[in-house]
Amino acid sequence: VGRGEVMVRVGVIGAGIMGADHVRTVQRSVSGASVVMIADIDLDRAKEAAQAAPEAVTTRDWADVIASPDVDAVVVASHDTTHADVTIASIAAGKPVMCEKPLAPTGAECERVVRAEEEFLVATRAAPLVSVGFMRRFDPGYQEMKAAIAAGVCGVPLMIHCFSRGVRSVRGATTELSITNSAVHEFDVVPWLLGQPVVSASWHAPRVSAMASGQQDPQLMLLHTADGVLTTVESLMNARYGYDVRCEVIGDRGSVALSHGGHIVIDTERTRARSYPADWRMRFADAYRFELQEWIDAIGEGRPPTLASARDGMAAGIIADTVIASMKNGSRTVPVPSCSEPPSRDDRW
Numbered sequence: 001v002g003r004g005e006v007m008v009r010v011g012v013i014g015a016g017i018m019g020a021d022h023v024r025t026v027q028r029s030v031s032g033a034s035v036v037m038i039a040d041i042d043l044d045r046a047k048e049a050a051q052a053a054p055e056a057v058t059t060r061d062w063a064d065v066i067a068s069p070d071v072d073a074v075v076v077a078s079h080d081t082t083h084a085d086v087t088i089a090s091i092a093a094g095k096p097v098m099c100e101k102p103l104a105p106t107g108a109e110c111e112r113v114v115r116a117e118e119e120f121l122v123a124t125r126a127a128p129l130v131s132v133g134f135m136r137r138f139d140p141g142y143q144e145m146k147a148a149i150a151a152g153v154c155g156v157p158l159m160i161h162c163f164s165r166g167v168r169s170v171r172g173a174t175t176e177l178s179i180t181n182s183a184v185h186e187f188d189v190v191p192w193l194l195g196q197p198v199v200s201a202s203w204h205a206p207r208v209s210a211m212a213s214g215q216q217d218p219q220l221m222l223l224h225t226a227d228g229v230l231t232t233v234e235s236l237m238n239a240r241y242g243y244d245v246r247c248e249v250i251g252d253r254g255s256v257a258l259s260h261g262g263h264i265v266i267d268t269e270r271t272r273a274r275s276y277p278a279d280w281r282m283r284f285a286d287a288y289r290f291e292l293q294e295w296i297d298a299i300g301e302g303r304p305p306t307l308a309s310a311r312d313g314m315a316a317g318i319i320a321d322t323v324i325a326s327m328k329n330g331s332r333t334v335p336v337p338s339c340s341e342p343p344s345r346d347d348r349w
């Protein structure tokens with residue numbers, strides 16, 4: 001054990017692309033933790049992920065992980081629609097839980113989690129249990145950007161331009177899913193960068209890419225924060241050329257932008273070429289590692305982790321609701337309900 005004190009025994013629920021990646025990261029790159037149990041409704045996936053954690057017990061049923069006395073803390077990387085129930089069950093068991101983003105696909109479901117945690121905190125006076133996997137908060141580039149904005153390097157921020165481009169959308173992708181599952185990263189990172197809540201949002205779309213399959217791709221979302229900054233969020237799920245996440249903050253004295261996510265530049269034949277990652281795992285590998293290390297350290301030290309909280313997860317979920325409401329209302333600008341009064345599922349539209 002790196003820090004020599006506590007070994008946190010981690011259970012991972014959902015062993016797909018992200019869950020298997022978290023198992024490997026915890027085993028190989030995080031000190032003070034070990035994966036002891038892996039659940040997936042597809043047991044073969046759990047077993048495959050367990051190759052990186054040979055001591056781990058595998059199961060089909062996520063409730064086994066929460067109930068096991070051998071599991072101290074839970075990582076949730078199953079389907080988005082399972083997140084709220086699994087996270088609430090972890091709270092009921094008093095176990096710290098790192099739920100992958102989104103906390104849930106709607107603001108109302110996120111609110112269920114926030115309420116469950118609040119009731120737990122009132123009853124026990126313990127530390128908060130829920131963290132949300134908005135890992136960009138741990139990406140060195142985004143962290144440097146946040147520090148530069150706070151230091152006034154680009155003066156007073158006026159606009160932010162976010163690009164979120166993937167190689168191809170997953171099977172079953174829909175327009176709404178790219179908002180609740182992918183653009184939700186921007187709904188967390190923009191208020192985090194500025195220290196300001198998003199107060200209104202709208203949704204726009206050009207003609208559909210020939211590479212899209214059954215969904216509106218690309219999409220453009222506009223977010224206004226309380227300080228008057230306007231953010232553009234481009235979401236293009238079928239960019240083909242590579243996984244490409246960009247962010248630029250333009251202020252009245254200059255600009256701060258993330259540098260290119262690839263690792264090398266090739267100069268040949270009088271041409272310069274830079275490589276692109278194929279997906280988020282390589283681009284954000286450091287962020288996942290730093291995020292999980294902070295989560296484990298905080299559990300070991302008995303303090304709240306600096307990861308996004310359940311309320312942060314709910315704030316992003318409410319912005320996603322608002323963007324979808326604009327999409328269904330002719331791209332009107334829609335006010336974002338304040339987090340203290342999230343919309344119920346029925347009056348969202």
Ligand SMILES: NC(=O)c1ccc[n+]([C@@H]2O[C@H](COP(=O)([O-])OP(=O)(O)OC[C@H]3O[C@@H](n4cnc5c(N)ncnc54)[C@H](O)[C@@H]3O)[C@@H](O)[C@H]2O)c1
Pocket residue numbers: 013014015016017018019039040041042045060061062076077078079080082100101102133134135181280284
């Ligand atoms: N932070 C990030 O950058 C990031 C990146 C990718 C995915 N994610 C999130 O991680 C989660 C997993 O995404 P993925 O790309 O690995 O998807 P995936 O489809 O590859 O994996 C999901 C896994 O969950 C399993 N599963 C579904 N329902 C389950 C249940 N009830 N009990 C147990 N297992 C269940 C599936 O069998 C599958 O193996 C999603 O919530 C996604 O939004 C986050």
